[in-house]
Amino acid sequence: MAGFLKAIIILMLSLFVAMLAFAAGFGTNYFYSRNAPASVVASASATTSSQIPDKFGLMWESWNVLKDQFYYDIPAKNVLVHGMIRGALQSLGDPHTILVEPAPAQQEATSLQGNYGGIGAKVEVSKGQIVLLPFPDGPADKAGILPGDRVVKIGEDELKPEDTPDSVETKLRGEVGSTVNLTLNRIGVPDDIVVDIVRQEIDIPTVQYRMLDGTDYGYIQVTLESGDTPKEFDKALAEVKKNNPKGIVLDLRNNPGGLFPDPALEIVGQFLPNVPVVIEKYRDGTEKTYNSKAGNGAGDIPFVVLVNSGTASAAEIIAGAFLDSGKTALIGERTFGKGSVQGLYPLSDKSVLHITTAKWLTPKGGEIEGVGLKPNIQIPLTPEDAAKGIDPQLDRAILYLTNGK
Amino acid sequence: MKAIARILMMIVVALLLVGGAFVFGFAVSRAVAPNNPTASSAPVASTALVQQDNAPAEFRQDMQVFWEAWRLINDNFYAQPIDQNKMTYGAVAGMVESLGDEHTAFVDPERASYLEQQLSGSFEGIGATVEMVNGRLTIVAPIKGTPAAEAGLQAGDVILQVDETLIQNMDVMDAISIIRGPKGSTVVLKVQRGTQPAFDLSIVRNTINVPEVETKMLEDDTIAYIQLTEFGDKATSELRKALSEALAKNPKALIFDLRGNPGGYLHTAIEVASEFIDSGKVVLVEKFKDGQKKTYQAQSGGIATKIPLVLLVNEGSASASEILAASLRDQNRALIIGQKTFGKGSVKTTHSLSDQSQLRVTIANFYGPKEGQIHKVGITPDILVPDPTQFERSRGIDPQLQKAIDLIKSGEIKVPQTGSSSMAHPVAEGEVGLLTALQEWIAMNWFQPRLPA
Numbered sequence: 001m002a003g004f005l006k007a008i009i010i011l012m013l014s015l016f017v018a019m020l021a022f023a024a025g026f027g028t029n030y031f032y033s034r035n036a037p038a039s040v041v042a043s044a045s046a047t048t049s050s051q052i053p054d055k056f057g058l059m060w061e062s063w064n065v066l067k068d069q070f071y072y073d074i075p076a077k078n079v080l081v082h083g084m085i086r087g088a089l090q091s092l093g094d095p096h097t098i099l100v101e102p103a104p105a106q107q108e109a110t111s112l113q114g115n116y117g118g119i120g121a122k123v124e125v126s127k128g129q130i131v132l133l134p135f136p137d138g139p140a141d142k143a144g145i146l147p148g149d150r151v152v153k154i155g156e157d158e159l160k161p162e163d164t165p166d167s168v169e170t171k172l173r174g175e176v177g178s179t180v181n182l183t184l185n186r187i188g189v190p191d192d193i194v195v196d197i198v199r200q201e202i203d204i205p206t207v208q209y210r211m212l213d214g215t216d217y218g219y220i221q222v223t224l225e226s227g228d229t230p231k232e233f234d235k236a237l238a239e240v241k242k243n244n245p246k247g248i249v250l251d252l253r254n255n256p257g258g259l260f261p262d263p264a265l266e267i268v269g270q271f272l273p274n275v276p277v278v279i280e281k282y283r284d285g286t287e288k289t290y291n292s293k294a295g296n297g298a299g300d301i302p303f304v305v306l307v308n309s310g311t312a313s314a315a316e317i318i319a320g321a322f323l324d325s326g327k328t329a330l331i332g333e334r335t336f337g338k339g340s341v342q343g344l345y346p347l348s349d350k351s352v353l354h355i356t357t358a359k360w361l362t363p364k365g366g367e368i369e370g371v372g373l374k375p376n377i378q379i380p381l382t383p384e385d386a387a388k389g390i391d392p393q394l395d396r397a398i399l400y401l402t403n404g405k
Numbered sequence: 406m407k408a409i410a411r412i413l414m415m416i417v418v419a420l421l422l423v424g425g426a427f428v429f430g431f432a433v434s435r436a437v438a439p440n441n442p443t444a445s446s447a448p449v450a451s452t453a454l455v456q457q458d459n460a461p462a463e464f465r466q467d468m469q470v471f472w473e474a475w476r477l478i479n480d481n482f483y484a485q486p487i488d489q490n491k492m493t494y495g496a497v498a499g500m501v502e503s504l505g506d507e508h509t510a511f512v513d514p515e516r517a518s519y520l521e522q523q524l525s526g527s528f529e530g531i532g533a534t535v536e537m538v539n540g541r542l543t544i545v546a547p548i549k550g551t552p553a554a555e556a557g558l559q560a561g562d563v564i565l566q567v568d569e570t571l572i573q574n575m576d577v578m579d580a581i582s583i584i585r586g587p588k589g590s591t592v593v594l595k596v597q598r599g600t601q602p603a604f605d606l607s608i609v610r611n612t613i614n615v616p617e618v619e620t621k622m623l624e625d626d627t628i629a630y631i632q633l634t635e636f637g638d639k640a641t642s643e644l645r646k647a648l649s650e651a652l653a654k655n656p657k658a659l660i661f662d663l664r665g666n667p668g669g670y671l672h673t674a675i676e677v678a679s680e681f682i683d684s685g686k687v688v689l690v691e692k693f694k695d696g697q698k699k700t701y702q703a704q705s706g707g708i709a710t711k712i713p714l715v716l717l718v719n720e721g722s723a724s725a726s727e728i729l730a731a732s733l734r735d736q737n738r739a740l741i742i743g744q745k746t747f748g749k750g751s752v753k754t755t756h757s758l759s760d761q762s763q764l765r766v767t768i769a770n771f772y773g774p775k776e777g778q779i780h781k782v783g784i785t786p787d788i789l790v791p792d793p794t795q796f797e798r799s800r801g802i803d804p805q806l807q808k809a810i811d812l813i814k815s816g817e818i819k820v821p822q823t824g825s826s827s828m829a830h831p832v833a834e835g836e837v838g839l840l841t842a843l844q845e846w847i848a849m850n851w852f853q854p855r856l857p858a
Contacts, residue, residue, distance in 0.1 A: 058497050064461075089495070099474070
């Protein structure tokens with residue numbers, strides 16, 4: 001009997017020690033992986049990343065020729081090394097994997113001081129080009145800039161290969177009331193477009209709402225996802241619901257994204273509680289699924305979602321969740337196609353690498369990056385429509401709520 | 406004794422349990438948090454790479470950052486596997502690009518073979534000259550008798566898509582490389598013509614021979630017109646043939662058109678100049694970084710050294726074209742009409758690297774016989790006449806050519822006063838090693854390049 005007791009005690013003690021050891025192991029790796037590069041984790045690439053590539057001799061072969069023969073003065077070594085890094089990144093063909101040099105980051109810090117303003121547009125990369133995604137009703141939008149317009153020049157300065165969305169955003173900022181001159185290139189338009197835009201303080205609420213004139217339908221527009229968006233959205237929904245709407249149009253057009261994941265999970269959850277919103281897929285094949293919150297503020301009210309080529313990133317995630325749910329329709333045009341996640345990796349010389357580390361897929365596994373989402377009902381909004389003040393996409397959305405199709 | 410054994414066994418079991426649990430916990434933690442793209446100890450990890458790398462001493466310190474980045478990319482970039490060779494080519498190209506000279510470039514093996522094809526004057530494709538206009542790939546002209554011409558492709562057509570690839574804003578060379586392809590294969594172009602809706606055009610590729618010289622006789626055979634489109638492999642022989650045929654008709658003057666000619670081989674430029682300039686006269690002077698000079702003279706045997714000559718140039722005339730313009734001007738050999746030339750006066754050498762890739766390096770600048778600056782300055786014509794507008798072009802009106810014809814007809818272009826120039830340059834004998842310098846190129850980066858696809 002005593003032996004039996006003793007055995008139990010020993011067993012329990014052992015289990016306790018084992019649990020401690022488990023915790024220690026867990027903690028050690030947790031600490032380790034937080035402070036070590038992911039290479040320690042990803043053993044598959046350990047060999048490539050710890051070896052000099054076969055053809056690297058070309059670098060010094062080239063250098064020796066240049067050193068002897070290049071006609072002009074040779075820049076400092078760190079400039080050449082940044083060039084090497086930029087070239088290596090370019091070969092990956094991913095527009096979001098970039099090197100940000102220390103200078104723009106510092107500029108950014110100074111430009112944030114004082115009374116700075118912007119043009120009201122997010123700067124993104126599309127097909128290797130730096131493009132603008134204007135916020136609804138911001139200065140850029142009002143100046144007629146369309147989502148996807150490519151930045152050619154800011155003032156007299158042509159964009160350079162080392163420009164990044166961050167550096168362009170910095171250049172677009174300035175004193176409130178000052179003017180920035182932009183030269184843009186638009187697909188399908190042969191000549192460059194030149195506009196002057198007066199910088200403004202960009203502080204527009206991210207959610208707008210109203211009842212649609214002459215209908216029983218509510219309209220909620222989300223222009224950007226920020227920390228305030230969930231709260232603003234709750235309020236908008238509550239206000240719209242006071243009118244007992246028979247349906248709601250959710251307008252995500254020209255919404256360039258922003259903060260992820262909370263606003264997206266919140267907004268989807270107000271319509272479809274506890275459903276998958278997006279899958280984050282890592283390079284080792286593992287996945288993480290984000291589910292919507294339980295809000296369900298809209299109850300059973302029918303709804304429909306407007307999107308266009310200015311709907312990007314976090315806004316595309318929201319749209320993707322609705323698209324894959326089968327419970328509603330996306331109406332408008334194909335979305336922008338920004339569905340990847342970047343990690344920021346500081347280098348020892350204070351420059352920062354932005355590396356795409358994961359992709360966002362819709363709940364059914366649909367690709368977003370580079371392709372965007374195809375709406376259930378495709379209908380354009382031409383510049384002529386806009387000039388006439390008509391909105392065929394919104395009209396189609398109302399029709400959808402009326403007919404259910 | 407038995408007790409000791411039991412205690413020992415218990416210790417062993419306990420250690421195994423503890424160790425196993427530790428490893429298990431470690432593994433679970435890894436599975437739970439597979440990605441942690443925040444902090445990094447890459448500097449430490451990349452030190453090993455810095456040590457393996459045979460970087461020259463002056464680079465060793467700065468290369469630390471490069472290997473940090475290299476590791477971080479390999480360890481974290483989403484799309485796997487990463488092509489290490491491609492990334493290496495990218496790195497070398499990036500280093501060369503950071504020198505800030507657009508004419509100094511690293512060319513990977515694939516592109517190197519393209520460039521060789523380009524100057525050989527023959528390739529497999531559809532046979533249309535294209536250029537990038539505001540990011541849109543635009544047909545300049547289909548080449549006569551080619552699949553592009555037979556399929557009805559027209560000047561001004563915009564190519565939106567090649568097979569499945571959208572080509573808006575694409576590098577013109579990349580666009581061409583996907584339009585070109587093996588003889589007999591089919592390419593489908595999505596074409597936009599004016600305001601018509603875009604349509605698909607299916608074209609079977611063939612071997613395309615691009616003539617480098619075009620000749621016509623004007624004004625009842627009284628004026629010969631010869632256009633040279635590039636200084637490639639065939640330029641010298643085609644020009645010689647064109648000249649002898651044209652001169653046989655005894656024209657009173659010759660118009661030599663180098664508009665839009667982006668250059669080519671240095672030795673070809675000298676051969677072409679030698680047709681117009683008396684043997685022994687200076688064609689160009691090369692100046693190297695260390696101040697050394699090298700002078701190149703016209704070779705003997707030129708067959709057009711006496712005929713009154715008008716040279717047409719514009720802002721698309723670059724490098725080898727500018728050598729011609731500078732030497733003809735400095736030797737009082739031609740009247741130059743048109744627009745200021747491009748201003749590309751640098752000489753490049755092409756080095757073949759160990760794996761068939763190439764490094765093209767600016768090694769010198771060249772100057773006309775009077776040693777006037779060409780690089781970034783260009784050559785200003787004697788008579789400035791604007792390029793044809795789009796409207797004029799579409800109606801076949803060419804004010805520059807017309808000016809040349811008018812001046813010749815009015816008798817203002819005379820036989821050159823040979824020997825009148827101040828040719829005091831002592832010219833070293835045997836400086837013809839140049840002819841063998843087939844590796845020397847000039848200008849492959851062109852002003853609004855118009856290239857055949």
